[in-house]
Amino acid sequence: MTKFYEVRKRDGAARIGQLQLSEVTQTPLMLTVEHAEELKELIAADSNFNDLVSDETWNAPRGAVLLPEVHPLYTKNEAHRSADFFVLAFASNMLNSPRDFVHRVINARNTIPPDVALWVPAIATAENAALLFYLGVDIIDNLNAVIKGYQGIYQMEEGELSLSELEDLPCNCSVCSSMSIDELREKEDRAQLIAKHNGLLLAKEVKKVTARIRAGNLREYVEMRARASTFLTAVLRIMDFKEEKYFELRTPVARKQSxxxxxxxxxxxxxxxxxxxxxxxxxxxxxxxxxxxxxxxxxxxxxxxxxxxxxxxxxxxxxxxxxxxxxxxxxxxxxxxxxxxxxxxxxxxxxxxxxxxxxxxxxxxxxxxxxxxxxxxxxxxxxxxxxxxxxxxxxxxxxxxxxxxxxxxxxxxxxxxxxxxxxxxxxxxxGSESQLGFEQKASVIRAISDYQFGIGAGRELVTQREGERIKIRGKFPLYKLSVDGEVIARIVPEYGSLALSITGAHRISNMLASYTVEIGDFVPKGSVLAPGVVNANEQIRVNDEVIFCGAKAFGVGRAKMSGWEMVESRRGAAVQVRAVEGTK
Ligand SMILES: [Zn+2]
CATH class of the missing domain: 3.40.50.10630 (Uracil-DNA glycosylase-like)
Incomplete structure (x- = not known):
């Protein structure tokens, strides 16, 4: 059976995806020791990093896990095969400096295709997990939590202390709520118990991050998390100062959330x-x-x-x-x-x-x-x-x-x-007394249109042509622009953007070159999927209003991934279709 990975939802560089192991698993994912046996069976490639870059490798059958040679589960067998997730080698180097933390992940992400999951092994803590996922990591594991447990180190969301330094157990997990700190210190299996607490804490953090990605406000959570540590605050600042382009390529143009x-x-x-x-x-x-x-x-x-x-x-x-x-x-x-x-x-x-x-x-x-x-x-x-x-x-x-x-x-x-x-x-x-009437509403639609598509699109859309009757109806901000009684564009306040009808898209299609997705020889229903995309403009970002056209169809919709990602991905919804018409 083919195993695979598919990104379902994005919030900047962070993603929620589905990874098919023996059963469908969701990312962000925390792998545990129990996963190891299963992963052994999946390993089917060696991982000379240079091979990753060649197209040949990535066009091979999919379904494998790619492990670095230093990984204990690494085996050298068969010919090269493609992977659904990639393991970052020597991830512990990331902890050398905030710069390394940022660049190791971003370099890996820039090397592997967007629809490959990235596993950063052995370094995740409840403290740094949110930043790892924010950078574009999809998979972590509980290895660090377990090792620290065996070293008698008790992890918290804002750092870690050795058990001897603690006066109380500041946690409600099944371990910490079942005993006092004195009882824990007395236990023969306290190493396993601390490891269990550390792992539960990390698992909880993964859930919180997933909820944030779903809600589209991971950034606010990351700003909060980074505060607990100077290292992570430096990580966040380096991301913002040095990696603007990486995040710009991945940040949606609009969201429904505040x-x-x-x-x-x-x-x-x-x-x-x-x-x-x-x-x-x-x-x-x-x-x-x-x-x-x-x-x-x-x-x-x-x-x-x-x-x-x-x-x-x-x-x-x-x-x-x-x-x-x-x-x-x-x-x-x-x-x-x-x-x-x-x-x-x-x-x-x-x-x-x-x-x-x-x-x-x-x-x-x-x-x-x-x-x-x-x-x-x-x-x-x-x-x-x-x-x-x-x-x-x-x-x-x-x-x-x-x-x-x-x-x-x-x-x-x-x-x-x-x-x-x-x-x-x-x-x-x-000033002189003067009311705006139609012009007031027209200036809003014109400005939003220019803001979305570039200067000139607004004028093209709103200017009345010979023999036409243009009207803007609706109470602010629910304006609807119509030509001869047909609505061609309307403001969608949930996203703060303008949505076009097919007629509206045709009207300004000469201005929409930067927001055009070229598709194959088919008429899409519901969504245009990434494999159906022939080409897409690199300016397109998540939630952009786009047109799509191909030999058999023309339509309008909302981008679900960036233009470059539509081109590079082989799975996932690229455009959510609002309206489509067949063409000959
Ligand atoms: Zn606990």
Whole structure:
């Protein structure tokens, strides 16, 4: 029987997969000694690392485990055969330095195909397991837990102590809850008992990580876990600083879950950097007389918050001549038109009124980049800021030599009656009364479309062509764009993205080259599977809106893996089909 591995769900580089041993097993997986016998039977390849790189090896029949020559179960037999999982040799070297910890895994991952599971043997602890899986490891084992147990070392989620150093057993597992520490010390089989506790703790951690991957918020858990150790904090920082590309290739463009930015490391998240880049590279502000800078709100999208309702009310009659831009950490600047996209409508931060230096520096750099590019397009810039917002804004304005009018007094609450009256008066003196109507909704769909597909896609989608009737219906943010009564695109607030119909996809297909998946000679139902993908653009990320086309079909759907992964994988769903039509 062919054994195999298939990735079912991704959260960045971390995956949930199915590995077929004697029965179907889920990864992240902790192998135990009991698995060893079974693995012996699976071993069918030797593992000269160079052989792994050749296509010939990977196109061989699948189903084998690949072990390094140093592994005790390693056997030299038969010809080379392909593998469903790869074992990282000399994994203990990873513990030499945080740099090695990161690079050994990433180098292995970059060498083996994405649909091969990666086993990092003998080093996993409850403390480091989350970071291992976050890096892209699929399989660990309880070897370290057992060895440490026999050395009398009691492991905890935040480190380890020898049994003699402990005063109590800070755990509720079946071992620790059945006896006191004094009883444990007296036991003849205490080595096995500590080993059992260590193993149970590690198994629990694997379950917690799996739940996090499923929920799409492993990153937040990793930021928390890394805190317990300077080594692991260094690991996380090296990942963020040195391995941006590796994680960028694997990070979804949208999620259904909120993103909690609780630490300084959150500023370095791919989602944050990607958003900031796209506001500069994929966003064209609408032509308006006044730029109004506003503070962010805890509630998202901002315009649903009490504070923003008050701001909007204050500028009401003049809104048509105003472009609104929200200053926020960690995203930098969020144009009003993009407030529903991921992660703008999905992030949460601890609000204290205090911004530390790194945060100020990052947000300032985003505002500076925006103003540098766009400030000439406005006649006036007004900022309804006080406190740290005002500090950031005025230092950026000074840098660039731009004049900004402020409508809050020092330390004044931006939603106070006085501040709002001042904002209203300032805008009334500077602007002309104008309402937006259709243009307000159109600017949102245009901006989201550009944000997703690149500049120009929005104009192509929303601009009325001769003989057409374009309408946008629905209450914010559930806008639906229709042409002659047929809905061609709609905002999906669950992902903060725009979904196209077949007609909508045809309308802008010339703008979608970067989001096209070429498929084989078939009409897909439900999903396009990876083996059916002939080619896919490398820009595609998980949850991107994509079109697919082949000799027999054209359709739209949501990417379930990155474009490069669609090309390199031989298993798994590549695109979830929303609509498909046959072509001749
Ligand atoms: Zn325990």
């Amino acid at each position: 993103m909690n930015a609780n630490t300084m490391e959150s500023l370095k998240r791919i989602e944050v950097k990607r958003f900031a880049n796209r506001v500069i590279e994929r966003y064209e502000p609408p032509v308006r007389q006044i730029l109004l800078l506003l503070p962010c709100s805890a509630r998202k999208p901002y315009s649903k918050s009490q504070s923003h309702k008050k701001f909007i009310d204050a500028i009401g009659a003049y809104r048509g001549c105003i472009h609104e831009l929200i200053l926020t950490s960690p995203l930098g600047v969020v144009p009003r038109e993009l407030e529903v996209v991921y992660p703008a409508a999905f992030y949460d931060i601890p609000v204290t009124g205090y911004w530390d230096l790194e945060e100020r520096e990052w947000v300032s750099s985003c505002l500076r980049a925006y103003l540098k590019r766009n400030s000439v397009n406005y006649e006036l810039i007004v900022a309804h800021f006080s406190g740290a917002y005002k500090d950031i804004c005025s230092s950026v304005a000074d840098d660039l030599g731009i004049e900004i009018r402020y409508t809050c007094e020092e330390d004044e609450n931006a939603t106070s009656r006085k501040a709002l009256d001042r904002l209203r008066a300032e805008i009334a003196a500077l």
